[in-house]
Amino acid sequence: MPGELIDSEAIFAPLAEFRRVGLAVSGGPDSLALLLLAAEFAGRHGAHDRFVVYSVDHGLRPEAAGEVAYVTAAAGKLGLTARALRWDGPKPATGIQQAARAARYGLIADAMAADGTEVLVTAHHLADQAETVLMRLAHGSGIEGLRxxxxxxxxxxxxxxxxxxxxxxxxxxxLVAASDLAPARDPGNFDTDYERVRWRQMLPQLAALGLDARRLSRFADRMRDADQALAGMAAAVVTPLDPVTGSGSVARAMLIKLPRAVAIRVVANLLDRVGGGQKPHDLAPVEALTDRLRMEPALKRTSLHGCLISSDGVTITVAREAGRQAARQSRVRSDSSVTRN
Structure with missing residues (x-):
């Protein structure tokens, strides 16, 4: 039984506020385990109708259609409703994993809206978390990413x-091995062309040095605590953006007074809000910009992440680059016209 290995109550009881729960199930061992846990929980509580299984064929492998059919059949045998979804249309030549992820969530979102499903549960586990932390560390992420x-x-x-x-x-x-389910084997999970796979293959060597998945996960928890503390301190410095231009500002004296980590978060937040959410993977340029703004009495103009940044020594101003600002003003005028009509 699933409960003998992993407590399904601990997994699904916290989701009691949601009337209908979606399960993302690909057919691999992790998501099949999630399916078994949901079925065990549903059987214990007579709640089979609370769960809907979503399985996506990305159209990238001929075997995928059969894997999705297997998932929907397995879900049906366990008493759960299932939806088979497919990503049709042309596929990009590069960045296929990111595109497939976006397509998967888009397809599932549409299906969930039609089904009245309120929340999607995925089977991301301890090793996935460790891989994510390592990838973000390699990309130069700060505390916000290392959580x-x-x-x-x-x-x-x-x-x-x-x-x-x-x-x-x-x-x-x-858990899956103890059942009668047969997990699919996606060759993409072993393809070293993908960065995540390379980190996955590195995990055993890191574990031998004492840096195992659980320790990396604990590190992520501590970074989450630190990130929440920084976010709270930075939020106290937030000022409203100009409703027409979308530009923002912060007093230079305030930025100088703040601890450096908080000042960096304030600048990052301002760039994010003004630039329209273009959050960088690498924090280093934001750190360098913050240091310049704090040390140099005045800054004529520099650009970063779709923004133009300047300082007269008293006020630091962050504005959208010309093309983005024109688009913003056009949207504002359009919205105003609609309101007047």
């Missing part, structure tokens, strides 16, 4: 919950 994946997140308008982040994938595989 890893959150238990609860919003992705493309979806509420996504990851209740297995603290679960060892070996336990998930053992």
């Amino acid at each position: 890893g994946m959150d238990y609860l997140a919003e992705i493309g308008g979806l509420i996504v919950v990851r209740p297995l982040l603290g679960v060892d994938p070996a336990d998930l595989a053992n």
